[in-house]
Amino acid sequence: MAEIAIKQVAKRFGGFTALHSIDLTIADQEFMVLLGASGCGKTTLLRIVAGLETPSQGEVWIGGRRVDHLPPRDRGIAMVFQNYAVFPHLTVFENIAFGLRMKKLPQQEVERRVTRTAELMHIEQLLKRYSGQLSGGQRQRVAVARALAMEPDVILMDEPLSNLDALLRLEMRAELKGVLAASKTTTIYVTHDQVEAMSLADRIAVMHQGRIVQAASPVEVYRNPAARFVGSFIGNPPMNCIPATKTGNGSWTVAGLTLPGPKSDKHRIEFAIRPEDVDAGDEGLHATVRVVEPLGPHTLVTCDVEGGLFRAILESSAAIAVGDHLRLAPKADRIRWFDPETTNAL
Amino acid sequence: MSAVAEMPIAAPAARKAGNWLLVATVILLSVWVLLPIYLLMVNALSSPEEVTAFPKRFFPSFDFGSLSFFINFAGVGRALWNSVLVATLTMILSIGFGAPAGYALSRFDFPGKGTFRFLVLMTRAFPLPLLALPLAVMFIRTGLDDTAIGLALVHTTLALPFAVLITFSLFSGIPVELEEAAWTLGCTRLQAFRKVILPLALPGIAASAVFAFTISWNEVFAAAVLTIENRTLTAFLLQSLGESPLYLKFAGGAALVIPALIFIFAVRKYLFAMWGIANR
Numbered sequence: 001m002a003e004i005a006i007k008q009v010a011k012r013f014g015g016f017t018a019l020h021s022i023d024l025t026i027a028d029q030e031f032m033v034l035l036g037a038s039g040c041g042k043t044t045l046l047r048i049v050a051g052l053e054t055p056s057q058g059e060v061w062i063g064g065r066r067v068d069h070l071p072p073r074d075r076g077i078a079m080v081f082q083n084y085a086v087f088p089h090l091t092v093f094e095n096i097a098f099g100l101r102m103k104k105l106p107q108q109e110v111e112r113r114v115t116r117t118a119e120l121m122h123i124e125q126l127l128k129r130y131s132g133q134l135s136g137g138q139r140q141r142v143a144v145a146r147a148l149a150m151e152p153d154v155i156l157m158d159e160p161l162s163n164l165d166a167l168l169r170l171e172m173r174a175e176l177k178g179v180l181a182a183s184k185t186t187t188i189y190v191t192h193d194q195v196e197a198m199s200l201a202d203r204i205a206v207m208h209q210g211r212i213v214q215a216a217s218p219v220e221v222y223r224n225p226a227a228r229f230v231g232s233f234i235g236n237p238p239m240n241c242i243p244a245t246k247t248g249n250g251s252w253t254v255a256g257l258t259l260p261g262p263k264s265d266k267h268r269i270e271f272a273i274r275p276e277d278v279d280a281g282d283e284g285l286h287a288t289v290r291v292v293e294p295l296g297p298h299t300l301v302t303c304d305v306e307g308g309l310f311r312a313i314l315e316s317s318a319a320i321a322v323g324d325h326l327r328l329a330p331k332a333d334r335i336r337w338f339d340p341e342t343t344n345a346l
Numbered sequence: 347m348s349a350v351a352e353m354p355i356a357a358p359a360a361r362k363a364g365n366w367l368l369v370a371t372v373i374l375l376s377v378w379v380l381l382p383i384y385l386l387m388v389n390a391l392s393s394p395e396e397v398t399a400f401p402k403r404f405f406p407s408f409d410f411g412s413l414s415f416f417i418n419f420a421g422v423g424r425a426l427w428n429s430v431l432v433a434t435l436t437m438i439l440s441i442g443f444g445a446p447a448g449y450a451l452s453r454f455d456f457p458g459k460g461t462f463r464f465l466v467l468m469t470r471a472f473p474l475p476l477l478a479l480p481l482a483v484m485f486i487r488t489g490l491d492d493t494a495i496g497l498a499l500v501h502t503t504l505a506l507p508f509a510v511l512i513t514f515s516l517f518s519g520i521p522v523e524l525e526e527a528a529w530t531l532g533c534t535r536l537q538a539f540r541k542v543i544l545p546l547a548l549p550g551i552a553a554s555a556v557f558a559f560t561i562s563w564n565e566v567f568a569a570a571v572l573t574i575e576n577r578t579l580t581a582f583l584l585q586s587l588g589e590s591p592l593y594l595k596f597a598g599g600a601a602l603v604i605p606a607l608i609f610i611f612a613v614r615k616y617l618f619a620m621w622g623i624a625n626r
Contacts, residue, residue, distance in 0.1 A: 052526050072529040085527035089545045098541075102532030150531065 002153030009058030036207035078147035255285040277334035284329035390600035397593040416597035425582035435498035436562035444509025452517035505558035516550035553613035
């Protein structure tokens, strides 16, 4: 049982604030992904949980125990590093056994655990090799096996797949998900790759400039972004945002289309819709086609709407040419509204 | 000349001249270093009669007369022992202080780090003769004069900058993540250093130790000024140069040069690393 609670954690490096008062609770056995662009503070937060970085303020609790004053080895965690950090002077076997030997487990138990985790990660034939004789993917497996062998309460992963090539990453992603779910540990996983985040996470915490903008399930984050940043960071192509003008109480005009919307005393707000949530029809947003990209299952159409770029994913059967005038009808239940000043959802 | 004629005409003349210049420079520098060593070897390995004879032999006769005379010369054994003792002490002190300093420089950020690195190097800019007199006075007052530990202290100040810089580059080459991984796997800072960093750094540390040994082994000025009874081999030879026969000088020279050459040759790749050339 290891619930992680991060309470008002902040980190300052000199005059630079890397983290502004972060509050986040991660349930026992939950797979939490910290997602954000580089420099958003996600790795710093992970290292604070690991004990490799001291928070400037705030508390970290793991399994009901306050740990922010404890060294990494007393926190019941295991970590997988971006560059794997497989010890080059030890064999794969001794790498996996390293933490177990530090715990002074009997030799029999060490062997049992090393064999089990090596089988789990499909590296049982590599146990006698050194890290210099392994490929990147194999090193990655050793690093994960070494963490799993510790049977920790919490596994922390810092962009573990980012140094692998695309195909291997896909394969390891699926494997990691299965292995970690079976191990019943609580996981914090840092990545800048939204696809990785969506596919792995029970919950995603989207970070931006040292703050958590939204922490929710992948579908929730995708469907109901809490702020414009989340909508544009997650999803490829990103969410479309165009200005809306007030025409009445709870009624807004967007690119020639009048829609019911939130009640607000603001005169202008932002209308947002995912590219796949529009249909070409007789009614809708006035759009002029700029680029047509047939992608097979569907066609990506980039248009001008209200003088701004608007991307729509349409059925590939639709015959659309550059210069066409389209009416794009948004699906009513998929429309989101943002406050243009705070950029938060309305 | 046929080789030149066969070269492709496309090769630019300037580049060819550059190549020649390079080859000539390499030859000149090699001769500069190797010729004295060659002469030293030829004479050290000749019998005392051959050393003073003329014309010289091109190959040494491998007569060990000069060397055995040198080994049995009064005071040589003791001077040799002093040299080894002082050099060993220097080695221990240099690594004992230098390696922690190198580690701190590579792993921690502290105010004045850049200045500290610069100052470490600057100690080498201080001419030893300038320090010799005040040092001698101070050593006599504290009773450190004419002792192995006193001389080793002076040699340590000479070797320490190198020890710091070599170990600094050594530790910097070891990813900090390895250490952090060890911490998360149950190590304290000290255990992580002992189980992960030390095994990886040990060959380089050994090289740095050998280099410190060699610096002390070769040093003559401080040794001559600060010791009287307990002379090291360099100081002993310097003192007896005037009155000793030629073949003794050659044999003594060889006894000094050969160990130093072997040591430096053995650790050369770590010395390159000190100057930032890739550690291959």
